[in-house]
């Protein structure tokens with residue numbers, strides 16, 4: 001049975017060996033990953049894997065992403081601290097928690113009610129008060145709070161959902177895995193003079209983004 005001291009040392013090791021060693025040096029991202037108790041976002045039976053270098057099941061056929069991909073996607077948003085960010089695919093809530101330490105406001109949408117409520121509960125326990133959760137189809141975005149300085153989609157999509165293109169601010173960045181059901185290209189897009197400029201960062205494998213403006217099922 002691991003205790004908080006064990007988890008802290010596993011967390012330090014995760015940041016040094018999986019994140020920094022792979023070239024991610026953004027201080028805010030590293031600090032957030034050293035601070036957030038990732039194991040609390042993972043079901044108890046799986047907690048011993050919380051700081052391992054792979055995705056872990058969180059129930060409902062979904063996963064918490066590999067720590068390195070969370071760090072990489074966060075880094076791609078180039079957040080300074082004053083931003084409003086939208087996440088699609090709350091899952092365990094861990095990515096939202098990382099964002100909440102770096103951005104001013106975080107809005108996150110999850111289609112599976114059980115996961116959304118569980119994440120909301122842990123945000124409350126940990127006092128992450130700048131995160132708002134919505135249950136629904138994230139491919140529609142969350143128009144009430146738009147525009148967003150950053151949008152992060154943590155599920156694989158055949159394309160960038162159109163409503164999200166509208167909801168990104170001028171100069172804002174959007175990070176999304178684009179591809180088929182089996183593999184995707186992690187893509188970062190920036191809106192410049194109303195148009196998106198895209199860049200592929202690396203290959204990745206995510207569970208599918210299922211909704212009106214992505215995969216049908």
Ligand code: SAM
Pocket residue numbers: 062063064065088089090091092093094095096109110111112115136137138139154155206207208209210211212
């Ligand atoms: N960001 C999560 C974390 O930190 O644990 C990992 C997300 S998991 C890889 C992908 C999540 O996207 C799943 O929880 C899934 O239910 C959700 N999802 C898939 N399609 C969605 C949609 N249209 N709207 C909202 N959430 C969606």
